[in-house]
Amino acid sequence: MxxxxxxxxxxxxxxxxxxxxxxxxxxxxxxxxxxxxxxxxxxxxxxxxxxxxxxxxxxxxxxxxxxxxxxxxxxxxxxxxxxxxxxxxxxxxxxxxxxxxxxxxxxxxxxxxxxxxxxxxxxxxxxxxxxxxxxxxxxxxxxRRGVTSEFIRGAQIQLISHILRRKNTPIELDEPEQQxxxxxxxxxxxxxxxxxxxxxxxxxxxxxxxxxxxxxxxxxxxxxxxxxxxxxxxxxxxxxSSVKESAKNKKRIPAYFYRSRTRYFMLLGGKKRLLIANLAWYFGRAIRMLKCLRGKYPGPRIPGEWHDIWIDFLAPQTSTTFSPRKSSRVVDQ
The missing domain is CATH 3.90.550.10 (Spore Coat Polysaccharide Biosynthesis Protein SpsA; Chain A)
Known part of the structure; x- marks a missing residue:
């Protein structure tokens, strides 16, 4: 049949x-x-x-x-x-x-x-x-999210986002058609x-x-x-999910968000890529803090993020590169 x-x-x-x-x-x-x-x-x-x-x-x-x-x-x-x-x-x-x-x-x-x-x-x-x-x-x-976009996310400064627009993750609504x-x-x-x-x-x-x-x-x-x-x-x-609402209201984001972020950068290039991405975020955050010291507050600060971006950094990963099959393994329920 x-x-x-x-x-x-x-x-x-x-x-x-x-x-x-x-x-x-x-x-x-x-x-x-x-x-x-x-x-x-x-x-x-x-x-x-x-x-x-x-x-x-x-x-x-x-x-x-x-x-x-x-x-x-x-x-x-x-x-x-x-x-x-x-x-x-x-x-x-x-x-x-x-x-x-x-x-x-x-x-x-x-x-x-x-x-x-x-x-x-x-x-x-x-x-x-x-x-x-x-x-x-x-x-x-x-x-795609990368090292530069993590720097932008850490800084949360409009001028930096504009200058590095081609590396910013969101493709804004007023931007022309592109890949x-x-x-x-x-x-x-x-x-x-x-x-x-x-x-x-x-x-x-x-x-x-x-x-x-x-x-x-x-x-x-x-x-x-x-x-x-x-x-x-x-x-x-x-x-x-409460992630976007938490970020908007300056509340701590659930740990599963950062675990997924860790896995993503691990797949891009292992712990080295995650380390570089985290350091880029810190560099951006340092610039933001300097601006805050001058009495200007460029964007919402998510509590605990400076620590949470390291979640699962030392955890073993089952796959460390993007592959048509490796990273798509079905896990039994």
Missing amino acids: ESRAPLALAVVIVNYRTPDLVVDCLESLVPQLPSRAGVVVVDNASGDHSIETLQAWIDGTDAATAEKVHLLASPANGGFSAGNNLGIKRLRAKFYLLLNSDTIVRPGAISLLMDRIQRDTKIAAVGPRLEYLDGRPQVSRFR IDWVSFACVLLRAEVIKKIGLMDEQFFMYFEDIEYCLRIQKAGYTIEQALGARVVHLRGGT
Whole structure:
């Protein structure tokens, strides 16, 4: 008997204690799905009422929707990469859309993303224009993070960010079209054949930096990352993680952010690259402190960051270089 043909599109949504957000996301998403599409909602061991709430929503929909939406309970919370990998493995498709639970898909976004990625077989990943609920755009295309960008981040001085603009990680909204190194995985459409070639997402990233690392693997394999600005997706931000909110409110960022940062720089070039990146951050912070001594406060200071950037510096790493397979090993749940 022949195996069933792959779906045109599979959507993966990872939930961790945000079932109401997932329901809002699904209600905006499902009407836009092509006929041969499926959705996997992966519950990352929330331990609350998430599964019951989501199952009740599925049971209350029409038969066509209930057939498309699948609820998958993970036995453990392995993080963002692990949850998405479970969803990818659940359905066989030509394209996979990874979608945050704290998103709302604007009308027409799915078809625009699909049109863009099908235009050129060298495009492996396409991101939409992310925006706030009121329509204001969010920065959602980026350059790779490196030593210079860590210096910029440490300094947090507008003049330095402007002078070194071409090395600053965010590609600002007013900048012209240029090569994109990575897009936010709050919403990203991926080509299945590329996933097969370079492997699944690196599960040693619990949350953050996994999107940068994956896009660098995509580029290393000879593919490109694009953005379809006409495709608009609301990203509520903060619904799935407290990192951005903590930084904004000058609160200490969770340790998992720095563990992911450590792994990222280790993959770029081992402990030497991480050491240089940390020293660059300190150099930038020293310049910032000099400006503060003059009574000028250039930006928010995140408590404990001077110490936290060394988290896991001495921890053993299972991989020290970017590779289509090495850094994509699937860790058992």
